[in-house]
Amino acid sequence: MSPALLSGLLGAALVGLGLYGLIVHPHxxxxxxxxxxxxxxxxxxxxxxxxxxAAAGFAFDAAPQAMVITGIxxxxxxxxxxxxxxxxxxxxxxKVTLDPKAxxxxxxxxxx
Amino acid sequence: xxxxxxxDLVLIVLVIGLAAWTIVARDIFAAVLAYVAYGLLLAxxxxxxxxxxxxxxxxxxxxxxxxxxLITAGKRLGALKASEAGAPPGLVxxxxxxxxxLLVAGAVAFAVVSLPTSAPTLAPEIAAAAPGPGAGLGNPIxxxxxxxxxxxxxxxxxxxxxxVLGVWSVGADQAWGAAxxxxxxxxPDGAMVFLAQILAPAGxxxxxxxxxxxxxxxxxxxxxxxxxxxxxxxxMMARLTEPPRVASRRLRHALIxxxxxxLVIGLAxxxxxDAFFAFPPALAKPLILLxxxxxxxxxxxxxxxxxxxxxxxxxxx
Numbered sequence: 001m002s003p004a005l006l007s008g009l010l011g012a013a014l015v016g017l018g019l020y021g022l023i024v025h026p027h028x029x030x031x032x033x034x035x036x037x038x039x040x041x042x043x044x045x046x047x048x049x050x051x052x053x054a055a056a057g058f059a060f061d062a063a064p065q066a067m068v069i070t071g072i073x074x075x076x077x078x079x080x081x082x083x084x085x086x087x088x089x090x091x092x093x094x095k096v097t098l099d100p101k102a103x104x105x106x107x108x109x110x111x112x
Numbered sequence: 113x114x115x116x117x118x119x120d121l122v123l124i125v126l127v128i129g130l131a132a133w134t135i136v137a138r139d140i141f142a143a144v145l146a147y148v149a150y151g152l153l154l155a156x157x158x159x160x161x162x163x164x165x166x167x168x169x170x171x172x173x174x175x176x177x178x179x180x181x182l183i184t185a186g187k188r189l190g191a192l193k194a195s196e197a198g199a200p201p202g203l204v205x206x207x208x209x210x211x212x213x214l215l216v217a218g219a220v221a222f223a224v225v226s227l228p229t230s231a232p233t234l235a236p237e238i239a240a241a242a243p244g245p246g247a248g249l250g251n252p253i254x255x256x257x258x259x260x261x262x263x264x265x266x267x268x269x270x271x272x273x274x275x276v277l278g279v280w281s282v283g284a285d286q287a288w289g290a291a292x293x294x295x296x297x298x299x300p301d302g303a304m305v306f307l308a309q310i311l312a313p314a315g316x317x318x319x320x321x322x323x324x325x326x327x328x329x330x331x332x333x334x335x336x337x338x339x340x341x342x343x344x345x346x347x348m349m350a351r352l353t354e355p356p357r358v359a360s361r362r363l364r365h366a367l368i369x370x371x372x373x374x375l376v377i378g379l380a381x382x383x384x385x386d387a388f389f390a391f392p393p394a395l396a397k398p399l400i401l402l403x404x405x406x407x408x409x410x411x412x413x414x415x416x417x418x419x420x421x422x423x424x425x426x427x428x429x
Contacts, residue, residue, distance in 0.1 A: 007124075027196060030140065045220060050161070053234070054233070058252060060161070065256075080279055085282060
């Protein structure tokens with residue numbers, strides 16, 4: 001198998017792993033990690049599109065690669081915003097969860 | 113027989129193993145460490161895809177800076193002593209999520225395998241555009257980022273600024289205008305200070321070099337800016353310097369200088385060249401280098417500010 005095909009399949013596996021983690025983990029920071037895995041999987045799939053677009057003397061199509069570079073930076077910016085929101089949620093409410101049931105009982109936080 | 117296919121397989125098994133570890137690890141810190149290692153190894157996968165520019169970005173931003181962000185977040189979350197109230201997932205949810213994940217991964221894999229054999233490509237158009245708007249740039253990625261799709265790149269800088277604004281605006285009201293919390297509790301140990309004193313000047317030089325060679329070789333404003341950002345963060349972790357006050361005018365002007373200069377020169381393109389965001393071929397390279405210089409400044413400031421978080425006003429990290 002060529003490296004491009006292998007990397008594409010790796011991208012598919014990363015999307016699957018990330019999706020599983022995103023659903024299963026209750027902790028928002030773990031969800032964020034899993035979401036980043038999905039993101040890098042999608043970038044890899046786009047990367048093999050770039051590799052397969054080799055033409056005109058280039059070993060790759062530069063347009064998708066350039067978009068992946070901007071994508072990685074934007075993904076980081078979104079992660080930083082998510083981290084800030086998570087930390088604010090924890091500081092304001094004393095709980096790190098996205099579960100609406102945990103927020104419905106305000107007296108629960110002090111019991112622990 | 114070549115050894116490369118074997119190395120490819122080993123690399124991919126390692127990357128999948130680390131990705132799985134970020135999902136199954138019990139401890140957040142262990143998961144974050146696995147993610148950093150994963151980002152670095154993923155950079156090798158990008159090199160195998162003939163994408164050294166993406167590999168540099170992935171190693172610097174995807175692995176490095178994101179890793180610092182998550183480690184800092186984990187420590188700050190631990191310091192808040194917030195209780196984790198979420199219920200652990202039941203077996204049924206795990207099975208359903210696993211089946212859904214398998215289905216989606218299978219669909220993506222099928223799409224990858226059945227991509228058309230004559231792949232659509234923009235490479236000939238980019239090659240054709242090279243003598244005009246991207247004149248003087250030997251690196252096709254930089255030509256795409258700065259000339260062929262320059263409007264995208266300018267908007268992407270704006271996204272970074274918006275993210276900084278978003279992070280600042282979740283701070284508490286009374287802390288507004290103050291500096292973000294330090295990245296580390298005092299006092300840093302001697303080894304950390306020594307590392308920062310040795311590494312930061314050398315790393316800053318390498319960052320400027322990577323930006324400069326980006327015109328003709330792998331590298332560019334993103335990668336160089338991310339390296340400079342990392343060096344500033346190392347200095348902040350060693351407490352050699354502190355995060356700046358967010359009310360500082362100089363900081364804000366420097367932060368927006370990248371997209372601002374880009375936008376002004378792009379608008380001028382409507383008059384001095386033939387279109388909005390076009391450059392006159394004779395001036396293309398100096399103009400692009402001027403824009404990139406300010407972009408490096410913006411990126412090198414925005415990434416550490418995103419990691420440092422909202423204004424805090426206290427000495428506790």
